Amino acid sequence: MAERFIIANWKMNPATLKQARRLFQAAEKASRQTKATVVVCPPFLYAGELSKLQKHSLLGAQDCSFQDEGPLTGEVSGSQLRDIGCSFVIVGHSERKKYLKETPAMTAGKARAATRAGLRVVLCAENANELRAHRKKLRSFKDILVVYEPSSAISTQGAKRVAPASIAKTAKEFRKIAGRGVQILYGGSVGASSAKAIFSEGGVDGILVGSASLNPGEFSRLVKAVLIV
Ligand code: PGA
Numbered sequence: 001m002a003e004r005f006i007i008a009n010w011k012m013n014p015a016t017l018k019q020a021r022r023l024f025q026a027a028e029k030a031s032r033q034t035k036a037t038v039v040v041c042p043p044f045l046y047a048g049e050l051s052k053l054q055k056h057s058l059l060g061a062q063d064c065s066f067q068d069e070g071p072l073t074g075e076v077s078g079s080q081l082r083d084i085g086c087s088f089v090i091v092g093h094s095e096r097k098k099y100l101k102e103t104p105a106m107t108a109g110k111a112r113a114a115t116r117a118g119l120r121v122v123l124c125a126e127n128a129n130e131l132r133a134h135r136k137k138l139r140s141f142k143d144i145l146v147v148y149e150p151s152s153a154i155s156t157q158g159a160k161r162v163a164p165a166s167i168a169k170t171a172k173e174f175r176k177i178a179g180r181g182v183q184i185l186y187g188g189s190v191g192a193s194s195a196k197a198i199f200s201e202g203g204v205d206g207i208l209v210g211s212a213s214l215n216p217g218e219f220s221r222l223v224k225a226v227l228i229v
Helices: 017-031 044-051 078-083 094-100 104-116 128-138 164-178 195-200 216-227
Strands: 005-009 037-041 058-061 086-091 120-125 144-148 184-187 206-209
Touching: 005 086, 005 144, 005 184, 005 216, 017 037, 017 044, 017 216, 037 086, 044 058, 078 086, 078 104, 086 104, 104 120, 104 128, 120 128, 128 164, 144 164, 164 184, 164 195, 195 206, 195 216, 206 216
Parallel strands: 005 037, 005 206, 037 058, 058 086, 086 120, 120 144, 144 184, 184 206
Antiparallel strands: none
16 A cells, blocks of 8 residues: 555644653654654754654654744754754645745745755645746656645644545646656544544545644544544
């Protein structure tokens, strides 16, 4: 069976390293219950510490620089992320587009830099048109995980439920654009009660989980629900 992914995006949470350690340990425990690859994406500054606790799950970052190194105040490079134990990185998340005005050109630059650093890219796209724009810039999606992430479905931006059948339709469209073999994920208010249907009826290879990944009980139930797919 093709590899399946559960990617936990903690966003700018939790407030302290102590809480992050506890949350990560719960995610580690949950990750042992599934054959899916569980990737935890904490804020940058916790990743190095959490890599010391990492056994079964993998670590990812929520963003990276479009440059490999140099004078870029506040930025973090792909190779720095690799060095502290990250193997994945999310680029083009809808919150970065909305609040930080990140453009498709910036996202593509980050995806290229992350690939150069040996990170696996988790590229978010709102719709087929955005994915086409990325294809023009990147040419190939080899080794990139593509996330269908409609912003209106994100828990903090309306949490509009997208029916699994509609996810399946878009996932099919995304597959046509991205090319054969590219894994398509879905993100937007995925929780323990919706995860199973999103996998089985939504025809995706994985899920990007925000708020539900901050609740250890909910995240564990979600992982278990996916297990029986
Ligand atoms: P959410 O976040 O699960 O909280 O909606 C998902 C995402 O940011 O893609």
